[in-house]
Amino acid sequence: MPTTEQLLSMYERMLLIRRMEERLSADYAAGKLPGAVHLYIGQEAVAVGVCAQLTDRDWITSTHRGHGHFLAKGGDPKAMMAEIWGKRTGICRGMGGSMHVADLSKGILGANGIVAGGIAIATGAAFGARLDGDGRVAVAFFGDGAANQGVFMETLNVSTLWGLPVVFLCEYNHFCEFTPSETVTAGQISDRARAFGMPCAVVDGNDVVEVWRAAGEAVERARGGGGPSFIEAKTYRIQGHLEAEAVILDGKYREEAEIEEWRRRDPIDRLREHLSAAGACDDDGFAEIESRVSGAVEEAAAFAAEGEPADPELAFDLMFVGQRP
Amino acid sequence: MARRRYIQAINDALLEEMDRDPKVILFGEDVELAIFGDTRGLLDRFGRDRIRNTPICEATLTGMAVGAAAAGYRVVLHMMFSNFVYTGFDAIANQMAKLRLMTGGQLNLPITVLAGYGAGRSTGAQHSDTPYPLLMNLGGVNVLTPSTPADAKGLLKQAIRGENPSFFLEASGRGAESGEVPDEDYTVPFGQAAVLREGRDVTVVAIGHMVKPVLGVADELAERGVGVEVIDPRTLVPLDEESILRSVERTGRLVVVDEARDRCGAASHIAAVVADRAFPALKAPVKRVSVPNVAMPYAPSAESRVLPDADGVSKAVLGLVAP
Ligand SMILES: Cc1ncc(C[n+]2csc(CCOP(=O)(O)OP(=O)(O)O)c2C)c(N)n1
Numbered sequence: 344m345p346t347t348e349q350l351l352s353m354y355e356r357m358l359l360i361r362r363m364e365e366r367l368s369a370d371y372a373a374g375k376l377p378g379a380v381h382l383y384i385g386q387e388a389v390a391v392g393v394c395a396q397l398t399d400r401d402w403i404t405s406t407h408r409g410h411g412h413f414l415a416k417g418g419d420p421k422a423m424m425a426e427i428w429g430k431r432t433g434i435c436r437g438m439g440g441s442m443h444v445a446d447l448s449k450g451i452l453g454a455n456g457i458v459a460g461g462i463a464i465a466t467g468a469a470f471g472a473r474l475d476g477d478g479r480v481a482v483a484f485f486g487d488g489a490a491n492q493g494v495f496m497e498t499l500n501v502s503t504l505w506g507l508p509v510v511f512l513c514e515y516n517h518f519c520e521f522t523p524s525e526t527v528t529a530g531q532i533s534d535r536a537r538a539f540g541m542p543c544a545v546v547d548g549n550d551v552v553e554v555w556r557a558a559g560e561a562v563e564r565a566r567g568g569g570g571p572s573f574i575e576a577k578t579y580r581i582q583g584h585l586e587a588e589a590v591i592l593d594g595k596y597r598e599e600a601e602i603e604e605w606r607r608r609d610p611i612d613r614l615r616e617h618l619s620a621a622g623a624c625d626d627d628g629f630a631e632i633e634s635r636v637s638g639a640v641e642e643a644a645a646f647a648a649e650g651e652p653a654d655p656e657l658a659f660d661l662m663f664v665g666q667r668p
Numbered sequence: 669m670a671r672r673r674y675i676q677a678i679n680d681a682l683l684e685e686m687d688r689d690p691k692v693i694l695f696g697e698d699v700e701l702a703i704f705g706d707t708r709g710l711l712d713r714f715g716r717d718r719i720r721n722t723p724i725c726e727a728t729l730t731g732m733a734v735g736a737a738a739a740g741y742r743v744v745l746h747m748m749f750s751n752f753v754y755t756g757f758d759a760i761a762n763q764m765a766k767l768r769l770m771t772g773g774q775l776n777l778p779i780t781v782l783a784g785y786g787a788g789r790s791t792g793a794q795h796s797d798t799p800y801p802l803l804m805n806l807g808g809v810n811v812l813t814p815s816t817p818a819d820a821k822g823l824l825k826q827a828i829r830g831e832n833p834s835f836f837l838e839a840s841g842r843g844a845e846s847g848e849v850p851d852e853d854y855t856v857p858f859g860q861a862a863v864l865r866e867g868r869d870v871t872v873v874a875i876g877h878m879v880k881p882v883l884g885v886a887d888e889l890a891e892r893g894v895g896v897e898v899i900d901p902r903t904l905v906p907l908d909e910e911s912i913l914r915s916v917e918r919t920g921r922l923v924v925v926d927e928a929r930d931r932c933g934a935a936s937h938i939a940a941v942v943a944d945r946a947f948p949a950l951k952a953p954v955k956r957v958s959v960p961n962v963a964m965p966y967a968p969s970a971e972s973r974v975l976p977d978a979d980g981v982s983k984a985v986l987g988l989v990a991p
Binding site: 377378379426429430431433435437438439440441442443455456457458459460488489491492493519520521522526527528591592593594596652653654655656657658659661662668 | 960
């Protein structure tokens with residue numbers, strides 16, 4: 344069981360992700376963001392529960408829905424916000440955008456616009472860690488949709504054979520864009536990993552403690568040379584696939600009642616109830632956390648708004664090291 | 669004639685061709701709800717045997733397109749954004765483009781691959797590529813780049829009725845543009861460029877998205893006494909070399925406006941053809957207006973720096989006539 348201090352810290356991180364994304368949603372609606380954003384609202388417990396088991400030296404790879412992973416792994420909210428605004432103060436200097444936020448100093452190998460694109464990258468990082476033998480671990484976050492790409496099965500195979508310190512973290516959030524997952528996914532995804540002889544866990548992804556515990560076991564196994572593990576976290580994408588969807592779709596693909604039901608299982612509310620019941624935090628305490636978080640969000644938003652637009656010439660400098668394109 | 673948006677014209681073509689031939693089937697990720705709008709209404713009309721959502725697995729989808737075509741179907745594969753063509757590239761490059769030759773002509777592959785392409789909306793480097801140079805280089809696939817609703821409909825029908833693999837690249841971001849579309853059933857043949865505007869001084873070949881801004885430049889320059897002839901090749905494979913050469917023979921000057929990266933692009937290919945076959949007619953070097961050899965940056969400030977625009981085209985044209 345995590346300590347009270349750890350629980351409070353996870354609570355604050357989950358709340359930060361939520362409030363940052365609520366802000367992004369509003370900014371998108373107000374036409375302030377140049378590109379599309381895919382929000383992680385409802386899935387915060389997964390990124391936070393896992394990353395609480397990692398250090399800055401460990402790696403993660405993320406997805407198009409990557410803000411939560413970035414912030415959970417210790418990425419700077421200001422630099423993330425500025426990136427999404429297309430500013431030169433952004434974490435990728437405005438070159439990447441929402442779908443590509445990365446911070447190598449924190450082991451964040453990047454969000455990714457290619458579904459399943461991060462899985463092999465994490466496996467390769469784990470290969471490096473294995474060669475170094477220094478106990479580093481790589482976690483690949485990916486969606487249930489990504490688990491249908493061949494590269495998933497291919498990395499399960501190679502990582503098992505080579506005993507790589509990688510954790511495959513599948514977030515089963517019930518949709519692939521607007522397609523219900525069960526209509527495109529045969530069997531249980533965890534059985535795919537099991538077929539390679541890999542240790543597997545299926546957890547309630549809206550319960551941060553459960554995620555934290557399963558991730559702890561997998562990370563410890565990887566650090567100790569015990570090879571890869573697979574975790575499937577069952578969760579739900581409360582927000583749409585992307586913020587523009589109300590405009591581009593003319594049909595419905597899910598029922599309001601279903602969304603409501605998952606709102607009742609909100610991972611942040613659940614942790615808050617748990618903390619209250621355990622007497623670990625009272626209303627004043629929660630108000631204090633809320634105000635710290637909203638301060639951080641305000642600061643990030645102001646930082647993003649103030650930044651200069653990205654340098655138009657920068658792309659030419661960045662394509663190669665020491666070489667013009 | 670009826671006014672249709674670009675995306676509606678594609679939708680009309682799909683509906684009509686699926687109606688016309690029960691062997692036409694369509695699959696791809698999220699085609700049932702139609703993210704781009706081009707597959708709207710198909711599920712209700714034709715049912716899941718003929719149009720269905722697939723898992724996310726492009727490497728398999730492109731291979732399946734080959735197999736289903738071999739089994740006697742006319743396959744329409746929707747790949748959403750052109751960058752996902754890369755994820756499915758193996759079967760495109762190693763199977764789709766080569767099987768006809770390798771089987772000694774035993775196999776026809778009536779496959780139409782749809783994908784939106786192009787930048788300009790801050791979609792970032794993995795959702796904005798213009799992959800036609802790569803496809804042109806394969807040899808065994810046709811490459812279609814319609815710029816108007818009428819051409820979109822006619823070329824798509826031609827592709828679906830044809831016997832060869834064709835990539836139909838949708839001008840995605842600007843798919844909302846509308847234009848006149850003939851009422852009757854028609855197709856647009858491959859390899860026939862459209863001369864969209866006549867002019868005596870400079871020939872400008874514009875591809876896909878680039879056609880509209882180039883027409884604007886031509887209007888503007890006409891007022892300044894510079895006659896610009898605008899040619900839309902409409903299909904890059906096969907390429908209507910004759911129409912381009914005929915125009916350059918008269919104007920003696922050529923600018924090619926291409927939204928792909930410059931190196932080994934469509935523009936360089938067209939420039940090479942003209943240098944080879946119309947060299948004596950040239951009064952000036954052939955100019956390419958294209959994208960520098962960089963990945964597409966996200967921020968609008970940086971993206972607009974590398975995308976061809978009216979100003980760049982205008983400068984290139986004037987650079988040829990001024991000295
Ligand atoms: C290779 C590739 N194919 C298709 C897409 C388009 N696309 C973006 S997100 C998505 C669904 C992904 O579902 P999942 O992996 O479950 O992640 P989720 O969006 O549910 O978080 C698709 C098909 C893409 N970005 N990359």
